[in-house]
Amino acid sequence: MKIEAEFVDGVSGLDCAQWDALTDGSPLLSHAFLSALEQSGSVGEGSGWQPMPLVIKSDDNLLGAVPLYLKQHSYGEYVFDWSWAEAYAHHGLEYYPKLVAAVPFTPITGSRLLSHDSLLQKRMAEMLCETTQHLQLSSTHVLFPDVKSAQALSGPHWLRRQGVQFRWENQGFSSFDAFLTTLSHDKRKKIRQERKKVMGAGVTCRRLRGHEIGEREWDFFYKCYINTYLEHHSSPYLTQAFFHVIGQRLPGNVMMVLAERDGRYIAAALxxxxxxxLYGRYWGALAYVPNLHFELCYYQAQEFCIEQGIRFFEGGAQGEHKLARGFTARETCSFHHLTHHDFEAAVSRFLAREGADMHHYQQELDERAPYKKTD
Structure with missing residues (x-):
């Protein structure tokens, strides 16, 4: 069987069924999601994210792939390497462009070396290193890989970096109140008070799925999304067209929470x-209501998981405040290949120190778990 490897200029031109058959089933890795990023202009020319997925084919059959991007900056990655770039610049070296294997703007663990063949996954990991050298780039980075991808990357040419995120688990709860009974008294009391204050402010919330979300709701959500970035004095990554496209292409995977007061929408979460x-992604508000963020982004999502029998709720990057809402800490990782020998050695030493600190940090977070103590 003749196998060919090539880099293509995007996911959009690939067969969607063959691409999806390689993934772990996550909508965030789907052909629909990644091609929506491309076709909406959220990635591509001018964005600093140039798609160049690696694909492995036999005849016209897709055997393996890597969602890969040529990056001109480090925005939208959630694995922070700004200090590495500054060190390169200090020594008169170019850090950008670099290669990044990831789902853009999405700090969610998932398959990155897309194949059901472990040997082919290892070969793709090797090809990423070879390509970095061939293109004379500073580095390649594989962000938030799942266990199988991480195993394939656990070789001599890759440096492993440890991280921490927060995830909530639905332990077969029959209701939101049943979930609350598992929490310590102070956490349970605080959540009830927060929800009561939102209701007392005259706010009602409703959840819409798929085709229930109309043009009005998508347009309002985008205003909220934009406002979140404006409040943080930054620019949004995603275009308005992107959200309309995923609403059309992924109706069975999209859930929006809307907050209303006096007959008007005031906030939304997607x-x-x-x-x-369930993957918590984006939120924004056009009016301030205390605790509304917690209601829309956590409690409504947790209720949805309980109703639908969804086991996990991935809350995304950062946020120790998630502990008080029933989330627990779990380890994440990333892998990094640097072509400059001295910098590779320096980063390796840095990651060893950082890894030890991260281990202690996770132990501390585990000790602060919100659930009732048991003997």
Missing amino acids: NLYDADC
Whole structure:
């Protein structure tokens, strides 16, 4: 069987069924999601994210792939390497462009070396290193890989970096109140008070899925999304067209929470989900209501998971405040290949120190778990 490897200029031109057959089933890795990023202009020319997925084919059959991007900056990655770039610049070296294997703007663990063949996954990991050298780039980075991808990357040419995120698990709860009974008294009391204050402010919330979300709701959500970035004095990554496209292409994987007061929308949160996991993604508000963020982004999503029998709720990057809402810390990782020998050695030493600190940090977070103590 003749196998060919090539880099193409995007996911959009690939067969969607063959691409999806390689993934772990997450909507965030789907052909629909990644091609929506491309076709909406959220990635591509002018964005600093140039798609160049690696594909492995036999005849016209897709055997393996890597969602890969040529990056001109480090925005939208959630694995922070700004200090590495500054060190390169200080020594008169170019850090950008670099290669990044990831789902853009999405700090969610998932398959990155897309194949059901472990040997082919290892070969793709090797090809990423070879390509970095061939293109004379500073580095290649694989962000938030799942266990199988991480195993394929655990070789001598890759440096492993440890991280921490927060995830909520639905332990077969029959209701939101049943979930609350598992929390310590102070956490349970605080959540009830927060929800009561939102209701007392005259706010009602409702959840819409797929085709229930109309043009009005998508347009309002985008205003909220934009406002979140404006409040943080930054620019949004995603275009308005992107959200309309995923609403059309992924109706079975999109859930929006809307907050209303006096007959008007005031805030919104958007989640993607599959049978096993809900992914909290974007939120924004056009009016301030205390605790509304917690209601829309956590409690409504947790209720949805309980109703639908979804086991996990991935809350995304950062946020120790998630602990008080029933989330627990779990380890994440990334892998990094640097072509400059001295910098590779320096980064390796840095990651060893950082890894030890991260281990202690996770132990501390585990000690602060919100659930009742048991003997």
